[in-house]
Amino acid sequence: MTYRSLSLALAGGIFTLIATVPASAEMGVSVYGGFQTAPHSDIEVSDGPDFRAGWEGKSFQTPPYYGVRGTWWMTNLSKxxxxxSVDFTHAKVYANSETLASSGWSHFEFSDGINLLTLNALYRMRIEGTKFVPYVGAGAGINVPHVEVTRGSGRTFEYQLGGATVQAQAGVAYDFNENWSAFVEYKGNYSWVDVDIDSGASLKTNILTNAVNVGVSYRF
Structure with missing residues (x-):
């Protein structure tokens, strides 16, 4: 199975879950932002030399890094x-100036997002007598990058299905009351990106994004 076919299967599972979540479950909606980075990654180009890209996250530059999450806690199943959770993250990376100089490309980024959509399993650990709730989670899904490449006279500027993504997270929430809470977490995603660029060529790279998120949640 290719990464793209796996991605489509994961996307189908995510939307099936959304459609079948019981209405009586404890639901939560979260929004978050934060500081996101990405280490260097190797770039494979089908019609040119491979190279190594250094990435900048530029989390607070427009369009900013952000995420939205819907969570179903299994209170109705006595668990x-x-x-x-279904988690959408607008992560992004920009090739640094050294990368552009060494590759000869004039523009290379996924700045309108790597756009990660994942289905995750979560486990929370309430601390008796406090309002703090640590939690951990892991899951998988798809990445949909906005591919921005300019090299010579060729230009690519479009959304594509890049491939699969895996996710891990750990954090702690603070419950203000039974409906509202705030949280801080670490979230990491590893994405296999396989996209088309100009002249019928392809580009492949594996991108690891690391983020420290701060957000708020509403439960109902």
């Missing part, structure tokens, strides 16, 4: 500490 209140187990949950499932």
């Amino acid at each position: 209140p500490n187990l949950g499932l």
Whole structure:
């Protein structure tokens, strides 16, 4: 199975879950932002020399890094500490000036997002007598990058299905009341990106994004 076919299967599973979540479950909606980075990654180009890209996250530059998450806690199944989430993250990376100089490309980034959509399993650990709720999670999904490449006279500027993504996270929430909470977390995503660029060529790279997120949640 290719990364693209796996990605389509994962996307189908995510939307099936959304359609079948019981209405009586404890639901939560979260929004978050934060500081996101990415280490260097190797770039494979089908019609040219491979090279190594240095990435900048530029988390607070427009369009900013952000995410939206929907969570179903299994209180109706007598497993209140187990949950499932659907998580969308607008992560992004920009090739640094050294990368552009060494590759000869004039523009290379996924700045309108690597755009990660994942289905995750969560486990929360309430601390008795406090309002703090640590949690961990892991999952998988798809990446949909906005591919921005300019090399010579060729230009690519479009959204594409890049491939699969895996995710891990750990954080702590603080419950203000039964409906509202705030949280801080680490979230990491490893994405296999396989996209088309100009002249019928392809580009492949594996991107690891690391983020420290701060957000708020509403439960109902």
